[in-house]
Structures are given as C-alpha cells and as structure tokens.
Amino acid sequence: MSMDKPQTGAISRRLLLAGTAVLAATPRVFAAAATKTLRLATGEADGVKGTLDPAFGNNDNDAARASLVFERLVVPDPGFAPQPQLALTWTPDATGQIWTFALRPGVAFQDGTPFTASDVVYTYRRLVDPKLGSPAAAILSQVDPDGIRAVDDHTVEFKLRSPSVEFPLLIANRFTYVVKAGQTSEQLRTAGIGTGPFKVDHFVPGEEPSVYARNEHYWQPGKPKVDRVELRGIAEDSSRVAALLANQVDIVLELPVRSLQRLEGNKDVTIQSARTNAWFGLAAFSDVPPFDDVRVRQALKLVVNRDQYLKAVVGGHGTVANDTPVAPWQNYGLPDAPKPPDIAGAKKLLADAGHPNGIDIELYTSAADSGLLEVAALFQAQAAPAGIRVTINKAPAADYWSNIWLKKPFVVTSWNARAADEALALPFLSTGEWNETHWRNKEFDGLIFEARRTLDDAKRSALYQQAQHLLQQDGGAIILLYADTVGASRANVRGYRIHPQKINHDFSDVSIDD
C-alpha cells in the first residue's frame, strides 16, 4: 500500500467540492404546474437500508416502494380472500399439490417488455434459491424450485412439496412481487422494473424523498391517476401528524392512535382504520423452566385482563384476543369470547406445578415497537396478585428483534396481520424459523398439514380450529389483543383504502382534487 501524495490530494479536493456543492444547494427547477404529485409518508425511518428488491423488503418504506413499482399474481383483499392481480385464475389438481395459474394477457413491464410466464418462474425460483438468502425462502418452504415451470407464455404451474389448499394466499405476501426476468439483485435494489402503476424515477437508499413516475405502459386503463409519487419516512409521530396538517404530505400510512383525537373533526383530514389480526402478546419458551410445565403456561394465560391491554396499548383501537393469532372474524377464526382473569385458578395451577409460593420470572421488552413497553408493565402488575413476580428487562430497541427475541425465554412480542394459515404456521409450527415459543407439538403440526390438504371447506375449517384450541390450551404464547391499523390522508385525496395488512397498498386509483 503506497501512500502517493497526489491521489490523497485529489480526493480531499473532491470531498471539498462535494461539500461545497451540497452547501450551495441550487434550487431545482420544477416540472410544469399541472404535474400532480402524491406525497406519501410512512412511520418508519430506514436510514440507508431501504431497498426496492421485493426479496429483501423488510419495513414499511420497502413495502410502499414495492407496491408502487411491482405487482403480484394474487393479492389478499381486506378479508384475506385471494384476489387476482397478475394472475387471472388459479386451479389446484385433485390433491391440492399442483397449482396452475393463468396469467393476465396484455400486461407490459415499465420498459415495454411484455410480461410472461418466464418472469413468474424467474421471480419464484430466485426467491427460494438458498444462494439468494431471502427470508421469503422460509415462508415459501412448500415451493420446490424444480416444480415451477412455464406451461406456455401465460400459464405457470407450481408443483408443491406437499398439498396446500391455501397456496394462493401463501404467495400473496410481501416478497412475492413479480420482477422482470434477468434483473440482478444490484439492479433490483434501486432500479427494479415491474408492472406496477409507477416506475422508479429517483431512488438512492438514504436519500429522501424517493420519487416515482407514472408508468405509461400500465395495463389498467385510466390509471394511475397522479403523475408522480414522493415517499418519505417520518419516524417522529407528532412531526408526521404536523406534516399532514400543514399539507406537507398527502397520506400518512401509519398514524399514532394517541393523535387521533387531535385529528378527528379536522375537516382537512380523513382518518381511515381497519381491524386486523396484527397481535400483541407474550412468548414463553415451552422447553425452559418454569414454562416447560403446561400448568405454568396456563396460569400465565389466566392472570391477564385482556380489556386493560386494549386501552393501555392501542387506546381502544383494536379487539381483545384469546391466545390465537386468528381473529374471530377471519376465515377459520374461533367465535369464543375471551376468558375473564382467574387469579385463584392461576394460583392453584402454580401450586399443582410445584410452585406454592409463586414464581420469579424475567420478562424482556423494548421500545423497538410502540406498545411493547406497555404490555410488559401491565403484565407485571396483573401477574403480581397470583404470586408471579415479574422483573422487567428493557433491552435496547436496535438490538431487540435480532438479539433478544428468539433468544430469551420470556419476551413481549407482536406480529403483523396475516391470513390464518400463515399466522398459525410461521410462529407455531415445530419447524418454523420464527418459533418464538419453542413449542413443538406434533399434533398441532399434523392438524395444520392435514388442513392444508383437505379440500372440503367445513372439514378444513374444523381442522384449523382444532389446531387453535390446542394452541390455546398448550402453547407458550399469550396473545392479548389485535391492533387496528390506522392511517390518514388529506381530505382532497380520493381512492386510497387502508388495508388491514399494513404492507399492502394500492396507489393506482389514488387521485388528488384541486
């Protein structure tokens, strides 16, 4: 490594120039006044991490970007029923193991290339390729890369490793946006080409706003209805609300529930909310004392007063949950009302389990997501009368999901909204990558697998419900409440519908009145 002076000098001069250029910040000339720009704000700042590559999207900004530029074969509607997008129809074989998707004809990518089955094959093989390292591979574990094939230009066939009646919903997730065949990961990070209503105009990770322009090749006539979209992440809740009120943004994709009162009755702003099965709860390792005794796990579920969490965590904007991740109104949901707290019953269970003087447990929580701290504080207070002495350990937010969750035996947790099968499978199957309760129940696994291959609706429903009953009685998760998702727009914004799954957006129909 030589230290040649001229080079060092050149670099420092370049640095100086770059600095001065930024300082000078020359005004940008703007497009014609007729240009309609939609300004979006999420509630998350992602620094320089942002990506457009659907295989690696992992926050709200990534989700919004993907939904502007790309589309999926199937999308979940607000009730989590599969709806066609790039696929027109789908049919299983007699066993539910081979699925055939008929693709929408006449669709083009943003560069004019026609969309065909080879793009779908490329997208899905890429997602499940172990060399790519996308988290989607864990969700799509039923998909065999060699079983994905283009039957003709507009027909794709998936031969699964095992039958799955819920397969169309499984592939309606946040990773499965169809990319153009041949695009590399480097290209997809910032310059992905999709079939979505907007194409990337300017996106550098860490530079705000990212800018998207109307896709002239879009297949839906008359859409999109605006010319440009700008996306920012505004992490500070009150600043985001203030920006909406001051007309610095048109839509905020996430609204803090405690600001709702301030916004309600404001004629410039329209609030939208949707009930979801995004849940808050506690996760205990069911293979670590004292939680390895099912009576202790049942005692933890008996001490909680679920109504109080609803008020403390989401200000009443949600529904109480009953130790299952499937909400009562969802397909396969259980109708039973939550049990009231039973302190005496909990004490008896603990005594039976050999803890007549109660137990001492350590609960990890963090400010990583809003609401986690409140859950811990309330649980500590509610558990005390039953002799469950909880020590709260508050972990750093940046570290929580990577080094505490899945590693410590008792944590506060939360999950995004999902369709029933995925909501049950991801955290609770024995083999799950994100099995946060270490609950490995062969009977539960068997019920889920059997449900997946049961074509009869009533029988399948009974199996999914039986699996949930088992989870409630034996599992290590205390699922306390489902949180509504809340967003807002300026009153002159039309055509925006908030989706219960906060990663799902459709901006193609959004327009702005003058």
Next chain:
Amino acid sequence: MSRPLARLVGARLLLSLLSLFAVSVIVFAVMEALPGDTAQRILGRDATAQSLAVLRAQLHLERPAVERYGEWLGGVLHGDFGTSLVARRPVLPYIAAHLGNSLLLAGIALVLHIPLAVGLGLLGAATRRDGPIDTAISAAALLGMSLPEFVVGIVLISILATTLGWFPPLALLDEAHSVGAVISTLFLPVLTLNFAMTAYVLRQTRNAMFDVLRSDYVRMATLRGLPRGHVLLHHALPNALAPAINAIALNAGWLVGGVVVVEVVFNYPGLGRLLVESISFHDVPMIQASALVLSASYITINLAADMATVLLTPKLRVN
C-alpha cells in the same frame, strides 16, 4: 500570522492527526464489542439461519477484526473511506451530503446564536446585577436550556406551524428552492437549537462582563467621563469575550454532530442522525467516516476558537 499563533496551529494540527487515529481505533473497538452484527441488524426480525449466512458471506463479516481494520485504514490513507455495508454504496457521498446539511443548519443557527447570546449577556451586564432585567433574561434562558429539545421543538411546531401556519413543521430542504425558502424551512429547528444554546454563552458573557467591569481600568475609563456604552463595548467587552468564545465553540461542535433529536423532530438529514442510524445498523465504515468527520470538525472549531481568543483579547495580544 504571528509566530506564537503559527506555533499553536502547527502543534495542534500534529496532535489532531494523532487524535483522529485514536478515535478510529476506539470507535472500531467499541463497535466490535457491541452485541450483534450488520447482517442481524439489516435482516432484523426476518433473519433466518440461511439468510444470515448468505449476507454475512456477502459482507465479509467472518474475517478477523484486525484484518478488517487494517484494510479500512489502508483505504483511508489512500482517500478511500470504503463502502457502506448497509447501503452497499461508497460512504463519502453520504458523509458529504449530511455534513453539508449539518453545516448549513449550524451556520444559520450560529448567525442567530452569537449576537443573541452575547447581546443578552451584555444587556444583563449593562443593567443592575441581579436586577429585574438581568434576572428575567437569565431565568428565561435557563428555562429554555432546561427543556429537552424535542419538547421545545414540538411546542414550537404546534404553535408556529400547526396553529399559526407561519413556518413548515418539517425541515424538508429538498423542497426549499430559494434562499428565503431555506431560511423559512430551517427557522423552527434554528429557533429550537437557540433555546438550548443561549443560556450557557449568555451566562459566560454576563459573568465575565461583571468581573471586567469591576476592574481598575474600566473604573478609570468611567471616571474619565467616557460614555457608559463606549466603556461597555470598547473597554470591557473585548476582555470579557474569551469565556464566551469557548462556550460558542462548544455549541458549534454540538451543532455539527450532536443535534440528533432536533434532526429527528424536523426530519432533517444531518450528520448526527446518519451516525446514530449507522450505529443501529452496525455499519462500521459509515460510523468510522462520520466519527472522523465529527472529530475533525470539533478539532477545527476549537482551534478556530483559540485563535479567535488570541486575536480578539487585547490582554493576550500584548503578551
């Protein structure tokens, strides 16, 4: 430049190179000691064994720390500050853009800060010590300093932006296309920063002024019948400025890299926020470059302050 001043600058520059090297070693060591790695921070909750392994291999995280530091240092000596592990792009343009934003905000904040704080200190000193005006000024400044910046920022937003609509709540520099618009965009953060900064400089100025005003030469000037204003500004102030200059330098250093809270409240892409976000991602090349730039600006500001003190203070100039 006079000889003692040149010697001061030369010695300081040599020392500052050593300091920068030490900073880079300490920062690197601290990041190594922190739990977690970049791959975990990037993937967050989505991490699977497979995805972690792939990303770690892509980012070369498995190599020994000494080797990674050596390679980084070698690059820096050639003017190459490396590639962000998270953005996967060169670090330097990010540092340049964020430093530029920070310097712009700091510059405008100082333009208001220096006359405001020194002026109020003078005003306090010009009136009766602990009299109503002096007390009122000190109390107001101390209150402004005691409130956390996010409280001041949010209160200012709710009054001046949301209720009155005079200024935009978010400091979106990309939407400010004229000098006037830049000033209006940065007004609320600048005001917030001045709430936090004023008290210290004001108290330093005021106390030094009271000391100097009691000195013999000032009494002499007063007894000679010079006007009160002339005595304050031309005789007392120059010899009372040294502590104020040091306090201003401290604030200037803070403005460049320490105003993360204000940057978050006003959604402003400054160097402080870049550093904090990079730390939470374990993005070592970005952290190293930010830390070096921040240390260099602290060193420069302090050197400038010492030079200004020597040049402005008559007593030091004579010696």
